[in-house]
Amino acid sequence: MDIFLQQIINGLVLGSIYALVALGYTMVYGILGLINFAHGEVVMIGALTALTVVKLLAGSGLPGPVIALVGLMAAVPVCMAIGYTIEKVAYRPLRKAPRLAPLITAIGVSIVLQNLAMMVWGRSYHAFPAILPAEAHEVLGATFTDLQVIIVLVAAGMMAGLLLLINRTRLGRAMRATAENPAMAQLMGVNVNHIISLTFVIGSALAAVAGLMVSANYSIAHYYMGFILGLKAFTAAVLGGIGNLAGAMLGGILLGLIESLGAGYIGDITGGFLGSHYQDVFAFFVLILVLVFRPSGLVGEKVAERA
Amino acid sequence: MNWNTLKHDRRTLWAGYAAIGIVLAVLPFLVGAGLGNAWLRILNFAMLYIMLALGLNIVVGFAGLLDLGYIAFYAVGAYLYALLASPHFGLHWPVWAILPLGAVVAGGAGALLGAPTLRLRGDYLAIVTLGFGEIIRIFMNNLNAPINITNGPQGISSIDPFHIGNVTLAKPLVVAGITVPSLHAYYYLFLGLALVIIFVTIRLEDSRIGRAWVAIREDEIAAKACGINVRNIKLLAFAMGATFGGVAGGLFASFQGFVSPESFGLMESVMVLCMVVLGGMGHIPGVILGGILLTILPEAFRHAAVPLQQAVFGKVVVDPESLRMLLFGLALIVVMLYRPAGLWPSATRKRELQGGSK
Secondary structure, eight states: OHHHHHHHHHHHHHHHHHHHHHHHHHHHHHHHOOOOTTHHHHHHHHHHHHHHHHHHHTTSOOOHHHHHHHHHHHHHHHHHHHHHHHIIIIIGGGTTSOTHHHHHHHHHHHHHHHHHHHHHHOSSOEEOOSOSOOOEEEETTEEEEHHHHHHHHHHHHHHHHHHHHHHHSHHHHHHHHHHHOHHHHHHTTOOHHHHHHHHHHHHHHHHHHHHHHHHHHHTEEOTTHHHHHHHHHHHHHHHHOTTOHHHHHHHHHHHHHHHHHHHHHHHHHTTTSSOGGGHHHHHHHHHHHHHHHSTTOSSOOOOOOOO | OOHHHHHHHHHHHHHHHHHHHHHHHHHHHHHHHHTOHHHHHHHHHHHHHHHHHHHHIIIIIISOOOOSOTHHHHHHHHHHHHHHEETTTTEEOOHHHHHHHHHHHHHHHHHHHHGGGTTOOHHHHHHHHHHHHHHHHHHHHHTTSSSOSSOGGGOBOSOOOSEETTEETTSOEEETTEEEOHHHHHHHHHHHHHHHHHHHHHHHHHSHHHHHHHHHHHOHHHHHHTTOOHHHHHHHHHHHHHHHHHHHHHHHHHHHSOBOGGGGSHHHHHHHHHHHHHHOTTOHHHHHHHHHHHHHHHHHHHHHHHHHHHHHHSSOOSOHHHHHHHHHHHHHHHHHHHOTTOSSOOHHHHHHHHHTOO
């Protein structure tokens, strides 16, 4: 039972990070119908920028959370700028092109960002300084740290804020209108290009937060981390029903839970034949099952079919 | 057009074929003498990538099914060869048994993957195939315990070279008094098989099946209404594409003598997809061009990265490996921005784009 609870806690932490990244994918997909393959790299840049700032300030005697906040303040604008540039350079000129063309530019952007990061930060793994409270608490035999609580709370807060933004504000209404029908939104006086740019910028800001969370949680960051994280987050977005904000959150949490429970129990289930390094198989396998039986994702609405 | 000009055209056509044939035949000797054996190996890989790109072109280009896990079939072919012809299990099956078996197994895997994904479209299909590719790779990486099947991340080494009877391509061959070094011999083997695959895809394209694929790509519901068995035809596309991948994989294992899960990551799938899209989806000459360019370009950047920096800055400023990938990424973006339908698109596709429709 304590293992079960422990894996649930780990899954929730992992899941909230996935959910934040998945939101970036799903917002872009909802509006442009496009997989923003480079989103994982934005998370990576966010993580490394924040980490660099945190490392610089680590010896300054400031309290840990303040340092982390400063790191975040540095990472968010950087990521926003990158997100804005990606859209402007790689996607906007191709809006009317065949559907696979932006996918290829996205892959190109992803390769460019990865190698730029490798030039700036090198190939090595960077350790995240232990500045955040890491005290362990024990509940029913399972342990969790303050950091994990902070991650889950911040993620929940950001998601609530995003939902409010989308559902309650003028800007959110414009975004929903653009997702529904860009041409019609334009006629109603919405500046569609502006909205699309903003979508990328908001998604990238969330990515920066997620980047800091990942590197703090695993105490490590390097130039290749964005790839697999982006893949998982995209999986989460599809799992929930891509284009659907609530779906991305649900998918993220669910994927986190599935992964950690799968990793915790797969050995017992298969009698030791398969070990916890099959964690990723588990995630993808569940994804395939969900898609086969519910092709539009768990809470997906009727997604317009794009062949 | 009267008969005379047609006849004339045909004659120039054959002359063109003959010229290409001669160039292809002497190419390895020119490359080997002029640029060295490293480039000859790259040339051989270009042939393998052409086979892969043509296989994927059937799935993505003809049938319009976005497959991001295509490299899994390459992996299946390569590992099958590695397991059946290496000291790992002490098996040394002959090539003529393994390659067809690899084709069949990979084709079966393709159909197996296709079956549950028939209802999915577009991006959902992409992510499922991607997941499938990753699953295969993770299994290859971890199936070394408790029973050692794939030897895990270390991979399988000392795989038998391509050989038929006592004739092996690992040593220089003497054919009619001419000594053909091993790399050159592999080149001719790969070239021959690539030509077979090119021929098969060209014949497929205009066949009943090929037209059915295109019909499904353009409008699945209309295709169904026209009496096309969409399910079977889609499965056939997956199986066909996978078959080519399996054959190329077996050749890769025999050529390289070593396989490890590292060679079959998602980036490889993406690379093959880039070849298809960058070259011109669904257009065979375009896809071949894409395969050649994307094999050679990164290597050319690799060779140019160090001298270029020394010329500009007087020393090596950035890691050449990341510089070459950086340039490669930029090239992908620039080409797609200026030629969204690919470098050499088919005439119909070009027309569609100019017409402004999707």
